[in-house]
Structure formats: C-alpha cells, structure tokens
Amino acid sequence: MTDPTDVLKQYWGYDAFRPLQREIINAVLDGHDALALLPTGGGKSICFQVPALCREGLCIVVSPLIALMKDQVYNLQRRGIPAAAVYAGMNSRALDIVFDNAVQGAYKLLYLSPERLQTDMARARIGRMQVNLLAVDEAHCISQWGYDFRPPYLKIAELRELIPQVPVLALTATATPEVVEDIQEKLAFRTKKVFQQSFARQNLAYAVLYEQKKRDKLLDVLQNVPGSGVVYVRTRGEAQQVSAFLKDNRVSAEFYHAGLSPEQRSLRQDAWVQGRTRVMVSTNAFGMGIDKPDVRTVVHLHLPESLEAYFQEAGRGGRDLKKAYAVLLYAPTDADNLRRNWAVAFPPLDQVRRVYQALASYAQLAIGAGAGESIPFDLPVFSSAYDLDQALVFASLRLLEMDGWIAQSDAALQMAKVHIHVNREVLYDYQLRHAQADTVTKVLLRAYPGIQHDLLDINEAFVAKHAKMELAAVIKCLEMAQLANILTYQAGSDKPQLTFLQPVVAAEHLSLSPERYAWRKQRALDRLEAAIRYAETRRCRSQLLLAYFGEKNAQPCGVCDVCTGRNDAEVTDELFVALEKKIRAVLKDEPLIFEDILSAFAAKQHEAVAKVLHYLVEEGLIREMGDGKLGV
Numbered sequence: 001m002t003d004p005t006d007v008l009k010q011y012w013g014y015d016a017f018r019p020l021q022r023e024i025i026n027a028v029l030d031g032h033d034a035l036a037l038l039p040t041g042g043g044k045s046i047c048f049q050v051p052a053l054c055r056e057g058l059c060i061v062v063s064p065l066i067a068l069m070k071d072q073v074y075n076l077q078r079r080g081i082p083a084a085a086v087y088a089g090m091n092s093r094a095l096d097i098v099f100d101n102a103v104q105g106a107y108k109l110l111y112l113s114p115e116r117l118q119t120d121m122a123r124a125r126i127g128r129m130q131v132n133l134l135a136v137d138e139a140h141c142i143s144q145w146g147y148d149f150r151p152p153y154l155k156i157a158e159l160r161e162l163i164p165q166v167p168v169l170a171l172t173a174t175a176t177p178e179v180v181e182d183i184q185e186k187l188a189f190r191t192k193k194v195f196q197q198s199f200a201r202q203n204l205a206y207a208v209l210y211e212q213k214k215r216d217k218l219l220d221v222l223q224n225v226p227g228s229g230v231v232y233v234r235t236r237g238e239a240q241q242v243s244a245f246l247k248d249n250r251v252s253a254e255f256y257h258a259g260l261s262p263e264q265r266s267l268r269q270d271a272w273v274q275g276r277t278r279v280m281v282s283t284n285a286f287g288m289g290i291d292k293p294d295v296r297t298v299v300h301l302h303l304p305e306s307l308e309a310y311f312q313e314a315g316r317g318g319r320d321l322k323k324a325y326a327v328l329l330y331a332p333t334d335a336d337n338l339r340r341n342w343a344v345a346f347p348p349l350d351q352v353r354r355v356y357q358a359l360a361s362y363a364q365l366a367i368g369a370g371a372g373e374s375i376p377f378d379l380p381v382f383s384s385a386y387d388l389d390q391a392l393v394f395a396s397l398r399l400l401e402m403d404g405w406i407a408q409s410d411a412a413l414q415m416a417k418v419h420i421h422v423n424r425e426v427l428y429d430y431q432l433r434h435a436q437a438d439t440v441t442k443v444l445l446r447a448y449p450g451i452q453h454d455l456l457d458i459n460e461a462f463v464a465k466h467a468k469m470e471l472a473a474v475i476k477c478l479e480m481a482q483l484a485n486i487l488t489y490q491a492g493s494d495k496p497q498l499t500f501l502q503p504v505v506a507a508e509h510l511s512l513s514p515e516r517y518a519w520r521k522q523r524a525l526d527r528l529e530a531a532i533r534y535a536e537t538r539r540c541r542s543q544l545l546l547a548y549f550g551e552k553n554a555q556p557c558g559v560c561d562v563c564t565g566r567n568d569a570e571v572t573d574e575l576f577v578a579l580e581k582k583i584r585a586v587l588k589d590e591p592l593i594f595e596d597i598l599s600a601f602a603a604k605q606h607e608a609v610a611k612v613l614h615y616l617v618e619e620g621l622i623r624e625m626g627d628g629k630l631g632v
Contacts, residue, residue: 001055004029008046017043020038020197025047027167028048033193035139035172035189035194035195036172036195037197039197039315045072047169048109049076052108055132057130058105060110060126060129062134062136063111063137064113064114069087070085083108084102084107086110086116086122090417092121094488097421103128103129106454110129114141114153114156115152115499115501118155119372123159131163135168136153136168139172140175140308142156142170144519145176145523150401150402151403152501156187170187173311174199174312174549176549180194180196199545199549202559203318203323203324205324205559206326206328206560207328208541209328209561210330212331219249222299226296227297228272228292228294228296229295230287230295230297231279232286233282233301239257239282239283240255242301252278254268256281257282295316295317295324298313298316298324303330303532306527307545308527314326328535330536333595335532335536335628338528342525345395355392355396355397356510357506363498367503367506374500375498379496403511403516405501405510408498415457416458417490418448430481439468440478443463536610538611540560541560543555543557579601582600583609587622588632592629597609598610
C-alpha cells in the first residue's frame with residue numbers, strides 16, 4: 001500500500017493534509033466505515049481520492065450532481081488520474097464502454113449518480129470490479145431530515161451486498177445531529193465512526209445588511225473590501241445582469257451557471273482561481289469542488305431557502321484562515337418572496353399527476369415502458385405544448401424527482417461523446433473507403449488522445465473547423481460510422497436531459513404519498529423559517545448558525561454585524577417609544593406582514609423600525625401569527 005502523504009505530494013503537490021483528512025483516510029484504509037463532516041473548504045474530495053490511489057482497485061463515488069461529477073473527473077484527468085463518470089442521460093452503449101473499462105481496471109475513480117447505481121447493468125458490473133472504497137458524497141441526501149433528500153440514495157446500502165468487505169465513507173459539509181444519525185443508519189454502518197470539525201469559522205465575519213438597492217450596496221461592499229469574491233444570485237439571467245453591472249462600474253467580473261458549456265465553465269473557473277477575474281457572479285452551480293483559498297467576500301443578493309445552503313455557500317470565503325466576509329443583502333420583501341416560492345413549490349398532487357401524464361405523452365412512452373429512457377427536455381416548450389404553467393411544471397418535476405420517478409440533468413449542455421472501438425486495420429480499411437470519414441477520424445485521433453480506449457467528450461464544432469467541413473457533414477460522418485459499427489457516437493444536446501427511472505404508469509397509479517408530501521412541505525417551511533430568523537435576528541449570527549448544526553454552547557463570535565453593532569440603527573429611548581406607539585397603531589385593526597408595517601413609515605426610518613420590531617417580537621410584546629404576519 002502506498003503511503004497517503006506520498007500520494008498527496010505526487011498528485012496534488014501538498015506536503016501535509018488539512019485537519020482531520022489524515023485521520024479519515026487512515027480509518028477507511030483500516031477498513032472502517034466513516035462519516036466525515038467537513039465544512040466547505042475542508043477538502044472532502046481528498047478524503048476518498050487519496051485512499052483510492054493508495055490501494056489496488058478503484059473507488060466508486062456516488063454523487064447527485066452531474067456538473068460536479070464532470071468537473072471532478074476533468075480535474076482528476078488533468079492530474080494524470082484515470083477517472084470516469086456515469087449519470088442519467090447516457091445511452092446504453094456509452095454505459096457499456098465505461099463499465100467494461102472499470103471492470104478491466106482502467107480507472108481509479110468511477111463516479112455514479114444514485115439513479116444509475118440502481119440499474120441491473122451497474123449492479124452486474126460492480127460485482128466484477130475490484131472496488132477498494134465506496135464514497136457517498138453529499139451524504140445528507142440519504143436522510144429524509146436533510147434539505148435535499150433523494151430516494152435513490154436509500155438503495156446504496158443494498159450495494160454493500162455486492163462488495164461486503166469494502167468500507168463506506170460518507171461525506172457532507174452540513175448536517176444537523178438528526179441527519180448525522182440517519183446517514184449512518186441508512187448506509188448500514190458496521191461501526192459508528194464520525195469525524196467532525198467544529199462549524200465555527202473565527203476568521204469569517206457574517207453580516208446581514210438591510211438594503212432595498214442591492215446592486216448599489218454590492219458595489220459598495222466590493223469597493224471597500226479588496227480581493228477575490230463570489231456573488232450568489234437566484235437565476236441565470238440575473239447572473240448575467242449583475243456581472244454586466246459590475247463591469248460597467250469597473251469591477252472585474254464574470255458570470256457562471258450550469259447552462260454554460262464545460263469549456264466555458266472551465267475557462268471562467270480558471271480565470272477566477274488564478275485571479276484574472278476578481279468576482280464571479282453565479283447561481284448555486286458555482287463553488288462545489290473548486291478550491292480557492294483567498295476569497296475575501298461572499299455576497300448573497302437573496303436569502304437561500306435553507307441555512308444548510310447558506311452556510312455551505314458562505315463558507316467558501318476565507319479558506320486561507322485570513323479575514324473574510326459573508327454578506328447577505330436583505331430586504332423586507334425577501335421573506336415574503338421566499339414564503340410565496342415555498343407555496344408554489346408544493347402544488348396539489350392531482351396537478352403533479354397531470355404533469356406526469358403529459359411527460360409520458362411528450363416522450364411518446366407507453367404504460368409499462370420507458371425505464372432508463374432519456375429525452376432532451378425544454379421546459380418552456382413542454383409547458384406551452386400542454387398548456388401548463390411553467391412554475392407548476394418546475395415544482396412538479398422536482399417532486400417527481402424526489403420520489404424517484406425521474407432524474408433531471410443539472411447541466412444544460414450535454415457534450416457529444418465518441419469512442420472508436422475497432423482495431424487499427426479495420427479503421428484504416430474504413431478510412432480508405434470513406435474520404436470524409438478519413439478526415440474526421442484523423443482530427444479525432446489527433447485532438448482526443450485516448451478516444452480508442454474510452455468514451456470521450458468531443459466538441460463537434462471544433463472537429464468541423466479543423467476538418468474544414470460543415471458541422472452537419474461531420475455529424476453525418478459520425479452517424480454513418482456508428483451504423484458501420486466503427487465507433488460509438490452519442491450526439492450532443494443544448495437542452496437538459498430528463499430520464500425516466502421507472503416504467504411509465506397511468507397517472508392515477510402514480511404512487512405519491514399524501515403523508516410524505518405533507519411532511520416534506522412542512523420540513524421545507526421549517527428550514528425556510530430558520531433562514532428567515534437568521535436574517536432577522538439580533539443574536540450573534542455565528543452563534544445562531546452553530547446552534548442550528550448542533551453546537552449549542554458556542555460563544556458570541558465578536559465579529560458579525562450583531563456583535564459589533566455596525567448594522568444597528570441609532571434608536572434613542574425617545575425614538576423607541578414613538579416608533580413602538582406607531583407600530584401598535586398600525587397593527588391595531590389587523591395583523592400585517594413585515595413589509596406592510598414598514599410601508600407606514602418614511603424610508604429613512606426603516607432600519608430603526610426593523611430594530612424596534614425585532615426587539616418587540618423577541619420579548620413577546622408583539623406576536624408572530626404563524627403566517628408571516630405580526631399582531632398585537
């Protein structure tokens with residue numbers, strides 16, 4: 001067995017491990033099951049990638065995020081470590097190639113989505129692989145108490161029957177105490193071995209700034225705090241708009257989201273990591289698996305739907321242990337918008353069944369067919385074709401995915417894939433007989449080393465350019481070569497993929513438990529309200545976050561906006577009495593939401609009114625009515 005430190009030095013160039021990494025690696029190398037709770041930036045991937053390289057065989061990594069799998073495979077290959085990924089949307093021939101290579105020992109790490117792990121093909125091949133470790137990334141997904149529960153994760157424990165002597169390493173950045181227990185139970189841990197760093201980040205100053213003009217305040221923050229930054233926004237369109245706004249104001253910025261091609265994502269990541277781009281404006285697609293220690297500011301323009309998500313994203317600041325800032329820009333309307341989004345996210349079950357029935361028609365799948373079938377899926381086109389509201393469709397697809405009926409790709413662009421699987425003599429004969437195919441094949445062999453051994457992503461436009469051919473002609477050549485059994489070709493797509501995980505059933509037979517639905521809806525509301533409390537609290541921000549994750553006795557951090565008082569409005573006793581009197585008058589006739597209360601005051605008084613309201617609520621002098629309203 002190779003020494004882990006030697007592996008770390010050879011492939012990553014580091015002389016020493018980060019805290020707890022070596023202990024976690026030693027545990028799995030000794031054959032123990034382990035759960036690693038490392039905050040964002042703690043280096044979770046090293047904990048399974050290094051032991052995979054220390055021993056013969058490969059590590060199977062279960063991950064729910066296609067974009068993250070692709071990025072990790074790409075980065076491993078750049079380091080000279082053979083790796084591959086299997087996920088929803090790949091055709092059967094492409095899967096065959098990757099699984100056969102894994103059986104033959106071609107990879108050190110094989111990434112699988114939890115949906116693909118369930119297939120008969122995966123289970124048959126895994127039983128023939130030399131597996132040295134089973135790693136379960138984003139392990140909170142296995143727990144119904146987690147914020148992103150995925151039913152296919154519950155099947156992972158069944159895989160242990162195929163590889164009974166192989167240890168399991170579960171990893172996550174955020175987990176409440178109940179989730180920690182649930183993960184170990186659901187993965188059938190033989191012994192409970194938990195490695196957990198404190199979630200405290202003394203160098204990271206949390207701040208919530210109450211702002212209506214968020215972009216102006218964002219610019220102010222970035223102008224006052226030098227160094228690299230990340231700005232999180234809600235939509236792809238907003239990422240582009242905010243990036244353009246910053247550029248117009250002489251801030252080096254770029255936008256990032258899952259709809260970009262792998263090349264674009266890689267170029268933008270590299271420019272940001274290397275400091276050529278100062279600020280990345282992104283949806284939550286950005287940051288996972290990207291190691292940049294010197295991020296000085298992480299700004300959220302909107303409150304995320306859970307503290308787990310916020311903590312993970314904010315934690316990307318200050319990994320070098322130097323001072324950094326996690327800033328949430330919060331407006332009174334944010335809480336109401338979140339609650340409205342929550343209501344929309346849980347449509348009536350009869351509407352979910354209606355969407356499912358339309359999906360089967362859209363995919364032209366008969367009842368009893370369709371398991372494993374993938375289709376390009378355009379949400380606006382589908383919604384329009386079946387006269388469905390897009391928000392309803394989006395929410396219904398999410399619920400169907402949570403119940404294990406479908407899987408959706410998390411990247412909008414699927415690269416074309418090619419594997420030349422014939423020997424040199426057969427290939428040469430085919431080239432002699434097909435002049436255009438000869439040109440295309442030569443470009444493929446030059447541009448994509450390894451294409452005769454593995455299924456590789458290719459850029460069809462790049463091939464067309466260097467072959468000096470029209471794109472349509474290149475695609476025709478690849479299709480004809482596949483018909484001649486010369487190569488395997490999976491066409492690219494600029495649309496997300498939707499995969500049916502189970503045979504299609506009649507809508508009335510779609511098993512959607514009302515009890516489970518109600519439970520999930522309430523859990524989502526509980527997490528949402530916890531996030532709102534964080535934004536509106538006058539308690540130490542760090543202390544509240546740590547308590548949420550089970551560290552009940554944490555001391556005030558001394559550096560957040562609450563502890564330093566830098567976000568306080570100046571409220572004299574006289575002003576407090578006057579504002580309280582008017583607040584009670586405003587609430588005399590009926591309970592109101594926070595925004596409506598503020599609207600009764602001049603804008604310049606809003607910060608002071610918010611402070612008084614928070615005090616009155618915390619002291620029980622004004623009641624929270626449970627529907628987001630306050631009353632006397």
